[in-house]
Each structure stands twice: as C-alpha cells, then as structure tokens.
Amino acid sequence: MSNFSTISQASRFTDVSNLSDNAWRQHGSLWSNLRQVCELLSIPAPVTVDDEDTLFQHVRFKAGQRIHRIGQAFDTLYIVNSGFLKTVHIDEYGNEQVLSFPMKGDLLGIDGIHKQHYASEAIALSDCDIILLPYKAFTSLGRTHVELEQAMFSVMSREIVREQMMISMLSAxxxxxxxxxxxxxxxxxxxxxxxxxxxxxxxxxxxxxxxxxxxxxxxxxxxxxxxxxxxxxxxxxxxxxxxxxxxxxxxxxxxxxxxxxxxxxxxxxxxxxxxxxxxxxxxxxxxx
Known part of the structure; x- marks a missing residue:
C-alpha cells in the first residue's frame, strides 16, 4: 500500500497552508487518481499502481488569485485541470513580465526545483481547478515506478521546449x-x-x-x-x-x-x- 492509500493519508501530502494569500476557497472535495493525472498530462500511467491507492487533491482558485509567489518555498507542482492562468516574473521595480499562459494539462512550478523556491508567480486569469502534486511524495513514487519518473521528465522537458520555441519565435x-x-x-x-x-x-x-x-x-x-x-x-x-x-x-x-x-x-x-x-x-x- 502506497503513502497515498487513503484520502486521510493523501492529505498529508497536499498541505494547503503554503498557498499564497490563502488563495484557496475549497479543497479536499475532489480528488484524482494517478491514472487521471497521467491522462491529463498526456503520459502513460504505470500499470502496477492501483487507481484508488494514489489520490491527488484539487484546489479551486478565483480569477486574480495567486497559486504561488516568487520566493515562496517550493514543495508542490501544479497541474491545470481547468481554467486559464498566466505566469509572470516581477523585477525589483515591480514591473511584470508575462512568461506563459498555462491552460488545461499544463504543469506549473518546475522553476522552483532548482533553488527550492519558486522563480515566478502563477496567477489565475479565470476561475481555475488545480491539482496539487506534492513534489517529495511524487518523486518517491517515481523511484518505485521508473516509467512514471521518466514520463514526468518528459513533461518537464515539453514545458522547457515550448518556452524555447517561444523565445526563438520572438527573436525571428x-x-x-x-x-x-x-x-x-x-x-x-x-x-x-x-x-x-x-x-x-x-x-x-x-x-x-x-x-x-x-x-x-x-x-x-x-x-x-x-x-x-x-x-x-x-x-x-x-x-x-x-x-x-x-x-x-x-x-x-x-x-x-x-x-x-x-x-x-x-x-x-x-x-x-x-x-x-x-x-x-x-x-x-x-x-x-
């Protein structure tokens, strides 16, 4: 039985206390299993994991609310289940630079892995439903299911390639x-x-x-x-x-x-x- 075996156990890995501005309005009422998460990310799900053994929590945000802030301690990746967002960088003078417009199926927060603090802010442009992916718990799951770990690396690479293509387009x-x-x-x-x-x-x-x-x-x-x-x-x-x-x-x-x-x-x-x-x-x- 995995660490996600029950909703009560899963909640230990979906702590919402670190969400910026106490942005959440409802949480815990909706959960997705690993197969559903993998389908949303367009990656294959491990065949050795029981669907109901691994559950991930949803959090709902209103338009204008922040999912995470620059400098906030990193502990979670986020998957967009519905809605539209923007990610931004804010310089020392308060100027905002839009980096991307995430939507359904996109993965947020990977810029926090390097220094264990988020390097950008994610802000809801519409009401959003976001799935929390606790990083430590998920990487632990990946160590026991190598195909899942490889698939997640593929998702992260996909996000990086998309950004690189955008940079190339802007210059040309x-x-x-x-x-x-x-x-x-x-x-x-x-x-x-x-x-x-x-x-x-x-x-x-x-x-x-x-x-x-x-x-x-x-x-x-x-x-x-x-x-x-x-x-x-x-x-x-x-x-x-x-x-x-x-x-x-x-x-x-x-x-x-x-x-x-x-x-x-x-x-x-x-x-x-x-x-x-x-x-x-x-x-x-x-x-x-």
Missing part, C-alpha cells in the same frame, strides 16, 4: 507576425483540448499579450485591428474568430496602411463571391 518574427502566430498557436492549443480552434475568447488582456510578446499595448491593438480589417480574423471585444489560419501562420509583416486598404477591398470582394478559400495563397503573398 516581426511585431505583426508575433501577434498572428500567437493567435494561431492559441487556436491549436484550444483544438488539442477539444474546443474550437477557430473561435475562442481571449482570457488575457491586450496588455498581457503585449508583455508576453515583447510588444506595446498599442502595437497589439493596432495589429488586431489591421488583421480584422484584412479579413484574416474577426474581433468582438475578447472574442476572436480565425477566418484564415493559413494566412495568419505564414504572415511576415503587414503592408502599409494604404496598401492594406486595397487588400481589404479585394478580400471583401472575394468574400462576397465566396472565392476567399481559393485566394489564401495570394493573400499570404500580399502579406510577405
């Missing part, structure tokens, strides 16, 4: 292309979660998008308006519809304002004639 693309690529990447993430990849609500503000992409609020807003004008997306407050994901993904830069008017007129004419799908290549070329 124009400001307009960064916004376009951000939208298509977000759509792909929604699609992977089983939601529409072409129509979704932005949980983050334009200011937060700019911080993430290294752009000003004005640049983000101007680019969204231009993409809307060109018929590549439609924007209604926070609701985004990706009308032409292919053109968005291949966009390098936007044409000057006068040229955009001509392109927009051509897009409008093609839409009216139901010819836009055949014109994707030409639209993409006009943007390059």
């Amino acid at each position: 693309l124009s400001a307009e292309a960064k916004v376009a690529r951000f939208l298509t990447n977000l759509g792909e993430r929604f699609n992977q979660m089983g939601y529409s990849g072409r129509s979704f609500n932005l949980r983050m503000t334009r200011q937060e998008i700019g911080s993430y992409l290294g752009l000003t609020l004005e640049t983000v807003s101007r680019t969204l308006s231009a993409l809307n004008e060109l018929g590549m997306i439609s924007v209604e407050q926070r609701e985004i519809n990706l009308l032409d994901p292919v053109a968005l993904k291949t966009l390098r830069r936007l044409p000057p304002a006068k040229a955009r008017i001509k392109v927009a007129e051509k897009v409008s004419a093609l839409v009216n004639k139901n010819l836009l799908p055949q014109w994707n290549g030409e639209l993409a070329a006009a943007m390059n």
